[in-house]
Amino acid sequence: MKKDGDVINGMDDWESTLDNIDWKEVLQEIDSALLDNLAAELGFRSYELLKRASQMLTPDYYLIHLSDGRWGLWSPTHYKHQDPIFAHSREEMFALIQDGFQLPNEEAVQYVQETLDSVRQTQRCIQCGFEFDPGDPLREEWGMESGVKAPEQFCSPECAMESVVKQLKKDHGWE
Numbered sequence: 001m002k003k004d005g006d007v008i009n010g011m012d013d014w015e016s017t018l019d020n021i022d023w024k025e026v027l028q029e030i031d032s033a034l035l036d037n038l039a040a041e042l043g044f045r046s047y048e049l050l051k052r053a054s055q056m057l058t059p060d061y062y063l064i065h066l067s068d069g070r071w072g073l074w075s076p077t078h079y080k081h082q083d084p085i086f087a088h089s090r091e092e093m094f095a096l097i098q099d100g101f102q103l104p105n106e107e108a109v110q111y112v113q114e115t116l117d118s119v120r121q122t123q124r125c126i127q128c129g130f131e132f133d134p135g136d137p138l139r140e141e142w143g144m145e146s147g148v149k150a151p152e153q154f155c156s157p158e159c160a161m162e163s164v165v166k167q168l169k170k171d172h173g174w175e
C-alpha cells in the first residue's frame with residue numbers, strides 16, 4: 001500500500017522527469033506525427049512524399065491532384081487548425097482558390113492557372129494503396145525496371161518486390 005510520503009516522492013520524480021524532458025524535441029515529434037497524419041489524410045505514406053508530389057501555390061498552401069481525380073489544397077503551416085480542402089475538378093479548385101484568396105488581377109489568375117497546370121496527377125500503388133508521384137525523379141534512381149512487371153504501378157522498389165514475392169508464392173502454391 002502507498003503512504004503519503006510515496007505519493008510525494010512520486011511527484012518529485014514526476015517533476016524531475018518533466019524538468020529533464022527536452023520539450024523542443026517532444027514538440028518536434030508531435031509536429032512530425034501531425035504532419036504524417038495530414039499526409040495519411042491525403043493518402044500518402046509520409047509527409048515527405050506528400051510534399052514531393054505537391055506543387056507550391058504560396059509558401060502557405062500546396063496543391064495536389066489525387067489518383068481518384070480529386071484536387072486538394074493543404075497547408076504546411078496551418079495544418080494544425082485547417083484541414084485540407086478538396087475539390088472534385090480543376091475548375092472547382094480554381095473557383096475555391098479564387099474565392100479564398102480574392103485574386104486581385106489577371107496576373108494572379110494567370111499564376112494560379114499555371115500552377116494548377118503544373119500539378120501532376122498522382123497514382124495509387126497497387127501493392128500498398130498509397131498515393132505516389134509517377135514522375136518523381138527518385139524513381140529513376142531506384143531502377144525499378146529490372147525484373148519487375150509494370151513498375152509504374154508501384155510506389156517503391158519495396159512494393160514492387162513484395163508483389164513479385166507474392167506472385168512467386170502463388171505460382172508455387174506456397175500460400
Ligand SMILES: [Zn+2]
Nearest residue numbers: 125128155159
Ligand atoms: Zn506501394
